[in-house]
Amino acid sequence: MLTDGRRKTIFLVEDNLGDIRLIQEALKNTAVECDIAIARDGVDAMAYLRREGDYENAVRPDLILLDLNLPRKDGREVLADIKVDPELCHIPVVVLTTSRNEEDIHNSYDLYVNCYISKSRNLSQLFKIVRGIAEFWLETVALPS
Template sequence: MTDTDAIHPEPAQLLLVEDNPGDVRLTEEAFGQGRSENDLHVVSDGGEALDFLTRQDEYADAPRPDLILLDLNLPRTGGEEVLKELKDDPELRPIPVIVLTSSQTEEDITRSYERHANAFLTKPVDPDEFIETIRAFETFWCTVVHLPPEVDET
């Protein structure tokens, strides 16, 4: 057993909250090329993200994500509201949230960190750079970082 196996005995459960099909495809491609086996779940708006996280409706059997990649510009419920609701919920608060967005504004960066985002990544426009950014993210967050364990609710 390697040190990595001891830290991450099972694939990480990742939730991507992204409404742009092109960005979803690039993210899936990047994870497919990655060195670790992770389960990527995708929802396309903030309302679906909250349903997934609270295991509502069609997501009643959804796994608890170990990590969330969150776009800010989403239909229905925006990314900032999702982030606020996540960090206001004691059961969901420990899940690391990485804002992955096309925005580079200081206002969005500041507000994301004020709402307790764990990191803020700007999506590169170039597809190859986008894939490299996701692969670097995966290497760091899924093989180096110790993610918080799920709290047993029983």
């Protein structure tokens, strides 16, 4: 297990309140000690990541969980902005979305997403997926600090 001893932060970019609650609950029941920051649209997500406006003191996340279908600026645009920004491009981005569209999958990888996962509507499967993501990206993988 690789860890530097500091508490990790997951940045959840999701507009669906039900999915936010489920993902928060799944992360509560995992061995990974982490904080969760949330943005409900793409514009706020980029302001948070760039530490603009109300987010000037935002913690740089260790992992981003990104939905594709967001208001104001969709997840595809957010992913593209992250991956071309030298301050942000090293942060792993996992697309966690209901879309199983082959074009969305290909486009996400073309934009250098680290992983693409379709959300399960089965609650226990969704919890297993979210826990697995957190454990892999925050405990197993060596991430830049």
